[in-house]
Amino acid sequence: TTRTPEFLGLGQNADLIPESDSASDVVIGVLDTGAWPESKSFDDSGLGPVPDSWKGACETGTNFTSSSCNKKLIGARYFYNGYEATLGPIDTSKESKSPRDDDGHGTHTSTTAAGSVVERASLFDYAEGNARGMATRARVAAYKVCWIGGCFSTDILAAIDKAIEDGVNVMSMSLGGGTSDFYRDSVAIGAFAAMEKGILISCSAGNAGPSSYSLSNVAPWITTVGAGTLDRDFPAYASIGNGQNYSGVSLYRGSELPGKLLPLIYAANASNSTNGNLCMMGTLTPDKVRGKIVLCDRGVNPRVQKGAVVKAAGGAGMVLSNTAANGEELVADAHLLPATSVGQNSGDAIKKYISTESDPTVTILFEGTKVGVKPSPVVAAFSSRGPNSITPNILKPDLIAPGVNILAGWSGAVGPTGLATDPRRVEFNIISGTSMSCPHVSGLAALLKGAHPDWSPAAIRSALMTTAYVQYKDGQNLLDIATGKESTPFDHGAGHVDPVKALNPGLVYDLTADDYLSFLCALNYTAQQINSVARRKFDCDASKKYSVNDLNYPSFAVNIETSRIGSGSGGFTVVKHTRTLTNVAAKGDYMVSITTMSPAVKISVEPQMLSFSEVNEKKSYTVTFTVSSMPSDENSFGRLEWSDGKHIVASPIAISWS
């Protein structure tokens, strides 16, 4: 990626990041659409031999040989038996029956995590810079599990099965399904086995935001990653006939519009279809759009497809307007015709202009790449949000990372829009999603693993979470682009990842597989259900009181069922959470501080000071939440911090009344 290393502080702090052998011994397994091995991001110059611990393989198949792998892309496998069992034989005229990535997504995610440095990378000169993965010395193993027809749980589970056997250290999965209990969710079950082997599993939170309860991959042994913006933009203004300019974004490069205003038409007025405003395939009337710039509404079909529909109908350009679902979030696309995406407010204003002007006109002014955009990051509107619908007492997402307009490697088999009608081929592409934020965290986890080979997956996640930030440099709280207001832990989890601080967190919240088994007991899982997840018998101790609140998680979620408090205004609930901190730094005396946002919640911590005198020393504390009754669907937030003056070990707090 370009820009994200600098945005994350990796560029300025290169000397802090280990480039030792231990860093190059870390293997990131990416379960996705495969890899395009010819990508310059898979160049293995300067890398030593493949780690001795590696037991993986470079499988052969369509247009993919064992020599497609090297010392960067050290493994490549493909899993299609489940896919073929359901959908029939793979059509090799449309996709490669091999690890080769015909889609681009897998190359993008894997190069984001661990791509080598490529100088002067760009997409049509947009976002130009030195592209690199987060862990440039880590190795990549690609596990192709997603095909044109989707990603099947049988294939995903087979890939996890093999990745564990192969010896990956980090597993990156930018995919998800519906929400289901952990014992029914193949990704959650496979991730449990991986976690037990010391593998950190990083998954995307999903793109179903800004709706609440929209998260995927919420098992507590998974690191769940939401998406934020960078400080980079690609401005392209819609300049309308009355002299007004409206800000938009675009990655269009190609034939320019004539240097004059062109007729502007709203798609809904150029269609006989009831949803003509969406510029769906075959819905525009060519006679009405020919030579004009068409305003289309975002939603339902892919954004780039709307551009292709306008182009096919003879349109000269497109203004793509957000609706309420996306608000002011601007996602740039490499459209096939001159086009810009504008926010809902601008879109509404342009529509009003169209409806009131007899001969509305517009042109689009492309401004290239702009960096230093403030505020940044802001939580992406599409990023899935909490509360956690499976276990409300575990706060998810865990954290956010860059996921909007991310440049990374791309497949040579498909154009930047992914459309079959796009003849262009690019080495890098710019796309958005929690798919893009997930591999950022996977790569950063690999960096931490290289620096601290003895840390458990939970310790690495803890370091990433407790050092994440929730304020801009000017002290203002992070914003949510969906609302324009401050974001909450249900949007950003612990905050935005800060890898430099994560390298030295001071204290960590560690967890073992047994802790997660106790967690399953607390969920009242049956012996069979626990066995399904853990692959072994585990008897919950009938004499022991298990509590989800005692899972040693680096964040706090308290869910109050209002019906249990009663409808009276004087009721309150007392909830206790116990946590244990492990010292991973020099000795220190840590004092606790708490911030809360609601008088309805009183929080106390006992003890208020923890003294550590040696590495790996553990100290426990208890947090007591005294929560007054509130109407259901109310939320309140806070933050608990331990600090020794050098480190700040921070945890978000989310209280919800349901």
Add this chain to the structure above:
Amino acid sequence: AAAEAKQKSERATYIVHMDKSEMPTSFEHHTHWYDSSLKSVSDSARIIYTYNNAIHGFSTRLSPQEADSLAAQPGILSVLPELRYELH
């Protein structure tokens, strides 16, 4: 033949979770046990994958009746229908 063809057309993919500790001692290897369990409910169903690390079990295509029958066999923890995931 018609009945078998109909049954095949009704089949869906399932992931079968096995309790390895329940494997009868008569089996030398767990894969033989998996195979035998599957054969006990279907002559024609085949194992798609055998899982050794992520879960103990296998995937296969079964009719709903076969899936119910398999779920009732000893040593079977669950028979879960396959799910389709999507890229984010």
